[in-house]
């Protein structure tokens with residue numbers, strides 16, 4: 481009997497969608513990678529370019545087109561389609577067009593891939609995820625957003641640079657909105673087995689005091705703006721972050737990832753999609769962790785949730 485083959489469908493063949501396809505192929509997360517885009521010439525060209533590298537990656541097929549049928553039977557759908565972010569433009573300004581686009585595309589996808597786990601990546605991801613949950617009627621385990629998985633890896637990269645320890649050993653999360661109101665969860669963070677708030681600087685490194693933590697937080701929040709100013713879009717790190725989520729799903733890893741999902745009352749948060757460390761596996765997004773929060777972190781999360789609720793109301797959600 482042949483093993484069931486896994487299929488990843490990526491909606492949107494722009495800078496982010498193609499980065500997800502590229503990193504997914506390199507990491508060998510799915511046997512088939514399908515790319516869908518309304519621009520047929522572009523998607524065909526991307527598929528051809530990626531096909532020419534198949535010799536160098538784990539065994540896979542790459543297909544694509546402008547017909548939703550290309551996503552048929554997908555196990556995971558990564559949704560990256562949306563309006564392009566311009567320099568200086570906030571994530572919010574993009575929201576209206578993107579929400580309409582999401583509403584138009586989802587029904588066709590649900591028809592051909594009803595059992596897929598849907599990972600929304602398009603910004604503003606928390607709002608798009610909330611809207612997509614409403615439009616699709618899917619349970620929040622089956623549809624969630626990439627949230628602050630990328631922001632958390634930016635945080636880990638910066639902490640790694642400050643402390644001289646590998647980012648893999650920095651266990652720290654950004655929570656809340658994937659956007660300006662996001663907050664680092666310093667209280668629960670550890671470096672190796674050492675609580676981050678008790679970290680003693682290694683020789684040649686500065687202490688991780690409050691001022692340093694404030695600078696790092698600020699850098700994480702503004703990282704995307706700096707990249708957009710320089711190259712118009714962020715794509716490689718979000719491609720890797722989304723691939724990490726897909727891998728956790730398809731390999732049923734039960735990984736703890738700060739994905740954006742509907743709040744269920746934890747820390748007094750509800751009726752909003754935001755990120756908190758959650759368990760991700762083959763059934764999608766499972767339980768949230770009951771993370772220990774300081775009063776300041778709790779208040780920050782409440783503010784972030786309120787920012788998102790205000791946006792939801794502005795878009796009639």
Ligand SMILES: O=P(O)(O)OC[C@H]1O[C@](O)(COP(=O)(O)O)[C@@H](O)[C@@H]1O
Pocket residue numbers: 647648649650651652671672673736
């Ligand atoms: O610092 P430790 O305990 O050796 O853990 C390292 C492991 O943690 C990870 O970085 C995952 O960390 P998180 O659970 O904080 O996401 C793995 O990639 C790595 O293998």
